Amino acid sequence: MTLKRALIGLLVIAVLLAGGVFTYNRFFAAGDDATGDEAGRTTDTGGETTPAAGVDTIAVPIPAGSVSAEGTIVPLRHAALAFAAPGVMAEVLAPAGTIVTAGDPVLRLDAADQTAALRRAEADQSLAGADRDAAAARVEAARLGVAAAELSVRAAQADLALASAAPRPEEIALGESSVALAQARISAAAAAQAQVLEGVGAARVRAAEADLRAAEAAAVPTRLRLEELRNQGDEADADDLAEAERAYNAALAAIDAARVGLTELEGGATAAQQNAAASGVAAASAQAGAAQADLDLLLAGGSAQAVAAAEAGVRGAEAALAEAQARLTAAEAAVTRADAAVVGAEAAVAAARTALDDRTLVAPFAGTVADVAFATGEVVAAGAPAVVLADFSGWLVETNDLIERDVVGVAAGFPAAVRVDALPDETLAGTVASISATARDVQGDTTYPVTIRLDDAGDAPLRWGMTVFVTIDTETN
Numbered sequence: 001m002t003l004k005r006a007l008i009g010l011l012v013i014a015v016l017l018a019g020g021v022f023t024y025n026r027f028f029a030a031g032d033d034a035t036g037d038e039a040g041r042t043t044d045t046g047g048e049t050t051p052a053a054g055v056d057t058i059a060v061p062i063p064a065g066s067v068s069a070e071g072t073i074v075p076l077r078h079a080a081l082a083f084a085a086p087g088v089m090a091e092v093l094a095p096a097g098t099i100v101t102a103g104d105p106v107l108r109l110d111a112a113d114q115t116a117a118l119r120r121a122e123a124d125q126s127l128a129g130a131d132r133d134a135a136a137a138r139v140e141a142a143r144l145g146v147a148a149a150e151l152s153v154r155a156a157q158a159d160l161a162l163a164s165a166a167p168r169p170e171e172i173a174l175g176e177s178s179v180a181l182a183q184a185r186i187s188a189a190a191a192a193q194a195q196v197l198e199g200v201g202a203a204r205v206r207a208a209e210a211d212l213r214a215a216e217a218a219a220v221p222t223r224l225r226l227e228e229l230r231n232q233g234d235e236a237d238a239d240d241l242a243e244a245e246r247a248y249n250a251a252l253a254a255i256d257a258a259r260v261g262l263t264e265l266e267g268g269a270t271a272a273q274q275n276a277a278a279s280g281v282a283a284a285s286a287q288a289g290a291a292q293a294d295l296d297l298l299l300a301g302g303s304a305q306a307v308a309a310a311e312a313g314v315r316g317a318e319a320a321l322a323e324a325q326a327r328l329t330a331a332e333a334a335v336t337r338a339d340a341a342v343v344g345a346e347a348a349v350a351a352a353r354t355a356l357d358d359r360t361l362v363a364p365f366a367g368t369v370a371d372v373a374f375a376t377g378e379v380v381a382a383g384a385p386a387v388v389l390a391d392f393s394g395w396l397v398e399t400n401d402l403i404e405r406d407v408v409g410v411a412a413g414f415p416a417a418v419r420v421d422a423l424p425d426e427t428l429a430g431t432v433a434s435i436s437a438t439a440r441d442v443q444g445d446t447t448y449p450v451t452i453r454l455d456d457a458g459d460a461p462l463r464w465g466m467t468v469f470v471t472i473d474t475e476t477n
Contacts (some may be wrong), residue, residue, distance in 0.1 A: 025166035028358035056412035056435045065475045067406040069399040069450065073420070073466040076394035077365060080385040083109060084358050088372045094387075096372050099362040106387050109360040109380060118352040125345035132338035140337055142328035149162040149321035156317040160310035170228055173265075177221040177293070182288030189280035212258035279409070367391040370464065390464065397452040397468055399431060400442070409474040410435060416452050420460070421467045429455045432472060 053363070087109030094106040191210035226244040230237040371388040374380050397418055410432060418428040430452040439446045452470060 004421070005217045017033060025047060041472075042477055054323040058434075065185060066471050066473050067402065067409060069402040071397045071399035071450075071452070071470055073462050073464060073468060074396050074398050075367075075369065075370075075390035075392050075464055076396060077391035078370070078464075079364060079389050080363050081106065081364070081387040081389060082383050082385050083107075083361060084382060085109075085355070086382045087359060087380055089376050089378050090374055092374075092376060093218075094363075094369045096369050098369045099390070100166065101366045102363055104363045105360045106363055106369060106389070109359040111356055114352065114356040114359055115466050118349070118356050121345065121348040121352040125342070128338065128341040128345040131343050132335065135331065135335040135338040139328070139331040142324065142331040145324040146321070147319070147413055148330050149324040153314070153321050155316040156310070156313040157404065160307070160314050160385040163306040163310035170224070174221055177217075177224060178291040179288065181214070181217045181221060182284065182291040184214040186283040186288055188214040189284040194250050208258065212255065214309070215251070215254040215258040215339075219255060220247065220420075222251045253267065257422060271341045350379075359386060363389055365391065395454045395457050395462055397434065397454065397470055399450045399452070400446075400447070402448055404439065404448065404452050407435060407450065410472050412449060414474060415473050416470050416472045418452065418454060419469045419471075420462065421469070426460060428457060430470070431455060 050097060086216065089107065092106075093108060094100050098106075100106065111266040115296040188207070188210040194207065226241075226248045228232065229241045312338045367389045368391075369387060370390045373384070373386050373388075375416040380386055396415075412432050414432040416430040416432060418430050420426065420428065435451075435454045436449040439448055441447075442477050450472075452472075
């Protein structure tokens with residue numbers, strides 16, 4: 001029981017001593033050289049810390065005239081760099097201690113798979129471009145096909161209009177005159193044959209007279225054609241008019257020649273002349289049949305059979321046009337798909353190139369490679385810090401134990417004296433650069449990290465992470 005009471009007494013004394021120490025640190029030590037607890041540390045991964053308006057520039061006077069805190073030396077700027085994807089370390093391009101500029105490569109992972117993927121993506125891009133060009137060519141060909149089909153439809157519609165239209169009177173008159181001319185030629189040929197066969201002057205005279213009548217009949221259609229063109233006035237084609245005039249003049253010349261022939265009769269006919277006369281009759285008969293067929297065809301214009309055939313031609317041309325338009329639509333859809341494939345291929349190339357670029361870690365700012373965490377051949381996990389880069393052109397101090405009652409008396413721009421544990425005989429001057437807007441709970445105390453810029457470290461052999469003791473003057477400002 002005596003030992004038990006002694007242990008209980010010792011426990012009570014320890015609790016009382018702990019409470020006294022806590023009360024002193026919390027309420028009395030802050031105004032003198034209290035060290036407090038850790039205020040946290042701000043890691044600069046993108047540049048210098050910028051004071052927050054309304055937070056870093058306001059201070060409340062405190063009776064002590066200064067506040068103190070512990071902290072550590074950090075570079076002016078530093079960052080831990082990591083790869084976005086895992087891989088095997090292929091090359092350390094900038095070992096620790098190397099000075100680099102922004103954009104310089106530092107580490108490179110094995111990129112064989114990414115290089116192959118980029119080549120495949122580029123090949124696919126080239127293929128997609130070729131497919132798009134071919135699809136565009138097919139569209140152009142389809143458009144030409146549509147244009148040709150449209151012309152065919154218009155031609156078929158014109159044929160239908162012609163088939164549906166009744167013949168004009170002048171066309172009928174011209175056809176009838178052609179038939180009459182052909183029949184006159186038959187009579188002339190028959191008369192000539194009779195003359196040859198009879199071999200007498202009277203027969204030859206009758207043949208000459210028949211020639212004259214045929215010549216006069218032949219002049220009728222040429223005269224009608226010439227009168228038709230002349231009646232058209234300025235609308236008549238000049239070439240057609242000249243041709244009609246030549247034909248009519250030739251017909252008049254034939255009439256004159258036939259008249260002259262009446263005075264040049266000669267008797268007797270050879271076998272050749274007899275054969276020629278028979279051939280003339282046959283040829284004249286054939287011409288008469290052709291002229292009659294042309295007249296019959298002209299008179300049949302507008303018949304149900306002709307109209308039906310023309311309508312069938314229109315339907316066929318329209319069906320061909322619809323098919324050509326369908327081919328054009330399909331070709332245009334193929335171009336759209338080809339364009340989408342090109343866009344996708346370009347995106348794949350960009351992604352593959354980005355993946356390849358991500359195999360190389362580059363410096364985001366100028367500085368010194370402070371540490372390389374991996375050696376060649378080692379496996380690097382995604383997001384694992386691989387390189388630490390720092391800007392040693394200046395130094396900062398980050399406090400870790402400035403409590404809330406002391407931080408209210410501190411503002412950006414306040415002077416500070418910095419004593420480095422490793423350099424006990426040297427005090428460095430600094431200026432408060434920023435105060436954290438958020439608090440940290442360190443061993444039960446609410447603390448605020450404060451960043452101090454060293455004004456001029458000179459040749460002091462400072463190192464990252466050295467412990468310092470900071471005294472901030474809260475009265476001179």
